[in-house]
Amino acid sequence: MPDTNPIDKKTVEHVARLARINLSAQEIGLYKKQLADILEYINKLNKVDVKNTLPTSHPMGKIKNVFRKDSAKKSLPVEDVLRNAPNKKDSLFVVPKIIG
Amino acid sequence: MKNYEVVIGLEAHVHLLTESKAFCGCSTKFGLEPNSSTCPVCLGLPGSLPVLNEKAFLYAIKTALALRCTIQDLIKFDRKNYYYPDLPKNYQISQYDMPLAYDGAIEIESQESKKKIRVKRVHLEEDAGKLMHEAEKGVSYVDFNRAGIPLLEIVSEPDIRSPEDASAYLVNLKAILKYLKVSDCNMEEGSLRCDANISVRPEGAKSLGVKTELKNMNSFKAVRDALSYEAERQIDLLTSGEKIQQETRLWDEAKGLTIAMRSKEDTQDYRYFPEPDLVPFTVDKNKIDQMMRSLPELPQAKKKRFISDYSISDYDASVLTREADISDFFEATIKTYNNPKEIANWLLGDIASLLNARKVSIAKTRLKPGHLAEMLELIHSEEISGKIAKEILPEVFEKGLSPKEIVRQKGLKQIKDTGELISIIELVLKENEKSANDYKAGKKNALMFLVGQIMKKTKGKANPKIVNDILKNMLGGK
Numbered sequence: 001m002p003d004t005n006p007i008d009k010k011t012v013e014h015v016a017r018l019a020r021i022n023l024s025a026q027e028i029g030l031y032k033k034q035l036a037d038i039l040e041y042i043n044k045l046n047k048v049d050v051k052n053t054l055p056t057s058h059p060m061g062k063i064k065n066v067f068r069k070d071s072a073k074k075s076l077p078v079e080d081v082l083r084n085a086p087n088k089k090d091s092l093f094v095v096p097k098i099i100g
Numbered sequence: 101m102k103n104y105e106v107v108i109g110l111e112a113h114v115h116l117l118t119e120s121k122a123f124c125g126c127s128t129k130f131g132l133e134p135n136s137s138t139c140p141v142c143l144g145l146p147g148s149l150p151v152l153n154e155k156a157f158l159y160a161i162k163t164a165l166a167l168r169c170t171i172q173d174l175i176k177f178d179r180k181n182y183y184y185p186d187l188p189k190n191y192q193i194s195q196y197d198m199p200l201a202y203d204g205a206i207e208i209e210s211q212e213s214k215k216k217i218r219v220k221r222v223h224l225e226e227d228a229g230k231l232m233h234e235a236e237k238g239v240s241y242v243d244f245n246r247a248g249i250p251l252l253e254i255v256s257e258p259d260i261r262s263p264e265d266a267s268a269y270l271v272n273l274k275a276i277l278k279y280l281k282v283s284d285c286n287m288e289e290g291s292l293r294c295d296a297n298i299s300v301r302p303e304g305a306k307s308l309g310v311k312t313e314l315k316n317m318n319s320f321k322a323v324r325d326a327l328s329y330e331a332e333r334q335i336d337l338l339t340s341g342e343k344i345q346q347e348t349r350l351w352d353e354a355k356g357l358t359i360a361m362r363s364k365e366d367t368q369d370y371r372y373f374p375e376p377d378l379v380p381f382t383v384d385k386n387k388i389d390q391m392m393r394s395l396p397e398l399p400q401a402k403k404k405r406f407i408s409d410y411s412i413s414d415y416d417a418s419v420l421t422r423e424a425d426i427s428d429f430f431e432a433t434i435k436t437y438n439n440p441k442e443i444a445n446w447l448l449g450d451i452a453s454l455l456n457a458r459k460v461s462i463a464k465t466r467l468k469p470g471h472l473a474e475m476l477e478l479i480h481s482e483e484i485s486g487k488i489a490k491e492i493l494p495e496v497f498e499k500g501l502s503p504k505e506i507v508r509q510k511g512l513k514q515i516k517d518t519g520e521l522i523s524i525i526e527l528v529l530k531e532n533e534k535s536a537n538d539y540k541a542g543k544k545n546a547l548m549f550l551v552g553q554i555m556k557k558t559k560g561k562a563n564p565k566i567v568n569d570i571l572k573n574m575l576g577g578k
Contacts (some may be wrong), residue, residue, distance in 0.1 A: 018369055056175045057198075058382060063379045064369055070118045070155035073125030073139075081135045081143065083242075091134040093242040095185040 007035045103303040104338070105391045106331045107311075108260035108296055111222075112273060114252045114283045115227065115291035116159045122226045122250035123150030123193065130289050142226075142248035144189030146524025149377050156224065158249035158391075159282040161383055163252060164201030164222045165392050166276055171201050171383055177224075177375040182300045182368075185242050186228040196254075196372040199223035206256070206276070207400060208268040217269050218257040227251045240567035246290075252283075258297065258308065263327035267320050270294060271422065275399040279424045287319055294323055299344075309334070310344040315356060316351045326351035330358050402427055419448055425463040432469035437476050446472060450490055454497050475503040487560050488512050501571035514563045518570065521562060525570055539575050547571060 012031050016023045021033065033100040078091050118128055124141035140148035165173060178196040202221035215297065227496060230245040233240045254273065258265050277283045285292040299311035314330055319322045329351075336345055349358040395406070399421045406417040406427070421427045426447060433443045451472075455462060478484045484492075484507055492506045507513055515521055529536050532553060537544035547568075554567050 014369070018174065018181075018183075018371070033103075057264055057374050058376070058378075058380055063382065065381050066151060066379050067154035067157065068125070068151040070120050070153050071125065072120045072127040075126045075137050075139050076143075079138050081138050083188060087239075089135065089241065091243075092232075093135070094184075095240050095242055097233065097235065098240045099321045 005032060005036045006039060007032050011035075102339070104300045104331075105303050105305070105337045106261060106298065106300050106327075107258045108263070108298050109258035109326060110260065110269060111295045111297070112254045112267060112270065113227075113293045113295075114163075114277060114285065116156050116250040116252055117281065118153055118155050118159070118250055120153060121189065121248035122153050122156050123248055124148075124223070125249065126245075128249050130291075131285045132245055137245040138247070140418055142188070143244060146285075150193060150375075151382070152378060153250060156492055157381065159250075159280075159390075160200050160222065160224045160252050162280055162395070163254075163282050163389060164204065165311055165388070166395055166398060167201075167206060167219050167222060167254070169201035169204030169205035169219060169222055171388055172198050173382065174198065174442045175200050175381040175383075177376050177378045178372045180225075180372055182226070182370055185446075186231050186247070188229065188244055188247055188410045192226060193227065193378070194225035194372075194374055195223035206272050208265055208272055210262070210265050210268065211438050213214060215259075215265070217265075217342075219334075220255045220257045221253075222255075223253050225251050225253060230461050240540060246396060258299075263324045263331065264487055264506070265528055266296065266327055267324045270320055270323060272399065275422050279396055279398055281424075285329045293318075296323065296327060298327055298330050298334070299343060300331060300338065309338075310345065310346050312346065312358075314351055315348060315361075316353075318353070322351060325356065329356065333358065337345055337500055373523045381521075383483065396424075400473075410444075412440055416444045416448060420444060423461065428432045429462050429472075433472050435473075436470065437473035439476065439480075443472065447490070450493055451497075454494060465497055468500070471496050471500075471503055478503055478507060482514060482516065482563060483507065485511060485560060486562060487555075488514070491560070512559075512561060515558055515561050516563050516566060519568065521566060521570055522574075524562070525554055525567065525574065528557060529574070536575060555575050 009028055009032065012023070012028050012035065015035070018029075018030075082088045082091070082093065085093050111256055115128070120126060121128055121142055124139050126137045126139050132473065141150055161171060171393070176195070176198050177193050179191040180194045180196070181191045181340045183190055199221040201222040202220065204222065205216045206219060208215050208217060227246050227249040229242055229244040231240050231242055239295060256269065260269060274285045277285050277292075287293070294317055296317070297311045298314060299309035301307070301309040302571055312330060312334070314326050316324050330349065337344055345360070348361045350361055351358055403417045403421040406412055406421060407414060410417075419426075420430050430440075430447055434440055437443065451462070451467070455465070458465075475484075475489050475493070479486055479489050484503075488507075489503075492503055492510075492512065495501060495506055496503055515524075528550060532550060535546045535549050539550070550571060551564065551567055554562055554571075555564070
């Protein structure tokens with residue numbers, strides 16, 4: 001039987017990498033099916049006639065233009081900012097090397 | 101050999117000059133202790149919610165209008181998702197399919213002719229934090245003070261045809277932003293940054309060539325140099341029958357070349373979706389009209405006016421109108437000393453050198469338009485020579501003292517008294533008999549030397565014109 005699943009192994013691996021998670025071969029199979037189910041469900045929406053419907057960009061779209069005034073407030077104390085940091089040096093977060 | 105055409109599009113990022121960040125109340129001040137200007141919102145801590153800074157929004161609209169863009173009817177924000185340690189939320193609040201404004205233009209002068217570079221879009225987003233790398237230790241340090249600072253992205257269409265035009269576009273964009281007072285455009289502090297897309301194609305070709313994206317250009321000169329290098333590199337590849345890779349390349353200022361960034365395993369996949377934490381925004385037509393009317397006179401309009409009102413050269417008008425501070429100073433000086441050309445000469449000459457050497461803008465110095473007017477008046481009425489004026493200028497500049505006062509205190513007033521000058525000249529002639537005789541024998545240059553000696557003796561205070569007349573008279577040469 002040919003695989004009609006629109007989500008292939010490569011797609012699952014790509015999404016997993018974007019989310020920075022490692023998946024076992026078994027999990028890849030599981031998510032292949034689950035993602036396909038979700039996609040199929042969402043695809044139902046494509047069948048809805050939206051000719052006379054305005055696009056919704058926000059569920060509370062009727063509320064608009066919520067602003068704050070531009071004034072500087074007190075920030076968090078640096079020791080609180082760094083409290084949960086696994087690694088820090090002086091006032092800086094320390095992370096594994098990124099470039100180079 | 102085929103001739104190639106260079107095609108360039110620029111993406112400028114500008115910090116908007118607000119007191120607080122785009123979505124929280126943390127200060128935007130530069131140079132604070134690392135991470136001291138952060139809070140749950142800009143650190144992306146759970147449960148925090150962003151609220152848009154009204155000033156950042158209005159500055160963005162103002163800029164878009166000055167760039168002759170159309171403002172989007174419904175403005176919304178989107179999340180751009182990617183993992184990088186400078187991005188605490190793992191997404192950047194940005195704008196995707198409905199940017200704040202679109203379809204604008206910036207005019208440039210390209211080899212004497214005017215050219216319109218179209219602006220594709222202008223959108224508002226937040227800046228990321230700053231990373232510092234320590235390669236030997238295998239670590240990077242993160243400072244989130246910059247994360248959340250309002251950033252305006254201004255994207256041009258690929259209408260630019262040379263590195264020089266790219267630079268002209270940026271110079272004009274910077275001038276406009278500074279006139280609007282929406283950004284300080286300080287490239288060294290990163291408040292104006294620029295990336296470029298560049299490709300080449302055989303002259304006359306309709307379709308675009310494969311492009312590369314250039315990053316890490318930290319000055320206008322770097323933009324020009326990087327683009328020149330990259331254009332040449334691409335043309336060399338094509339003429340030797342090779343292909344251009346679509347990739348991101350970094351400009352290496354020290355080596356003067358571009359280097360391919362390590363290719364990523366995945367192509368970028370930002371999975372944009374609407375930012376649910378922010379409601380949409382609209383600007384009604386009346387407000388847009390009102391903002392449009394209250395835009396200041398922009399550099400190009402001002403330049404045209406300067407040329408016609410003050411009869412100064414195209415070049416002088418260009419340079420004078422590049423910074424609002426300078427053009428304001430120029431016009432304020434004219435009010436009390438009506439000689440635009442002389443004022444322009446001083447502003448673009450000695451005063452510009454002083455400003456460059458100290459890296460300050462004229463508005464931040466103690467030199468006021470009244471000082472310059474007073475000094476030019478002193479020269480005009482022959483109270484002091486131009487040379488003395490040049491000498492006292494730094495002091496006026498540093499201390500904000502009136503030129504008249506400095507001239508009085510230091511006794512720099514020009515010696516115009518003929519009797520006094522004659523006795524000094526007689527003394528100099530006695531000390532320099534040979535030169536005097538040379539002049540009499542027809543060596544015209546000797547006169548310059550003698551005048552020089554007289555100026556030296558009087559510490560530059562002698563009136564050169566009178567000295568010349570007396571000298572010629574006394575020597576009676578031909």
